[in-house]
Amino acid sequence: xxxxxxxxxxxxxxxxxxxxxxLYAQPELDDGDVLPIAEAERLFAKFADYPDYKLYIAEQDxxxxxxxxxxxxxxxxxxxxxxxxxxxxxxxxxxQGSGIGQxxxxxxxxxxxxxxxxxxxxxxxxxxxxxxxxxEALGFERHGYSFRADLTAVGA
Numbered sequence: 001x002x003x004x005x006x007x008x009x010x011x012x013x014x015x016x017x018x019x020x021x022x023l024y025a026q027p028e029l030d031d032g033d034v035l036p037i038a039e040a041e042r043l044f045a046k047f048a049d050y051p052d053y054k055l056y057i058a059e060q061d062x063x064x065x066x067x068x069x070x071x072x073x074x075x076x077x078x079x080x081x082x083x084x085x086x087x088x089x090x091x092x093x094x095x096q097g098s099g100i101g102q103x104x105x106x107x108x109x110x111x112x113x114x115x116x117x118x119x120x121x122x123x124x125x126x127x128x129x130x131x132x133x134x135x136e137a138l139g140f141e142r143h144g145y146s147f148r149a150d151l152t153a154v155g156a
Contacts, residue, residue, distance in 0.1 A: 005061050007100055009107045012055040012067065014041055019064035020057065023090045028128065052082075052115070058091075058104050066091040066100045070108050072115050081118040084108075089122065089131075105138050 012020060021034045035043070047053045050071065058066035068089040072082050086108050091100045112120045123146055124131045136142075 007065070007103045008059050009056055009104065010059070012044075012057045014044060016057055016064055017041060017044060020055070020067045023064070023067055023092060024088070026090065026093060028125075029090060056104070056107070058100050058107075060095065060100065063092075065095045066104050068104050068108060070111060072112065072117060078118050082115055084112040084115070084117045084120040086120055086122040101134060102138065105135075 017040045018037060021037065021040055024034045025032045034040075044055065047055060051074075052072040053069070055069050056067065057064045066089075069087040071085045071087070073085070074080070074082050086105075089101070089104065091104070109120060121143075122135065122140070124135065132142075
């Protein structure tokens with residue numbers, strides 16, 4: 001097996017969006033149904049409206065091999081300590097199991113600690129059992145209940 005180069009993390013830019021969308025097109029995520037590039041660029045520009053909302057990418061061998069979004073929010077509760085939400089975590093299928101997801105989560109949690117967050121939360125689809133085991137191996141705990149309202153449903 002060919003050894004892979006180091007994994008680097010950085011904030012994503014507009015030129016990275018086609019590769020990010022390709023990662024989201026995995027069958028277990030969005031079934032190939034991703035935003036058109038123009039819509040993705042419009043929404044990506046809105047990230048700047050949030051004080052601390054970033055899209056990050058993991059690169060290896062000059063290729064985008066993973067991505068996640070990180071939102072750090074200020075709070076009035078918890079004595080003003082911020083909290084974080086990690087979303088849209090994905091690693092290229094041919095690179096899964098090679099430490100990329102672990103490097104991305106370590107990077108995200110380091111950012112959270114540096115910002116003084118008292119917790120970092122993420123959610124995962126109930127059917128993604130491998131992902132659940134991965135998060136638990138990194139020290140995440142199943143906590144409470146997660147509730148969702150489908151706002152696209154008839155009568156919602």
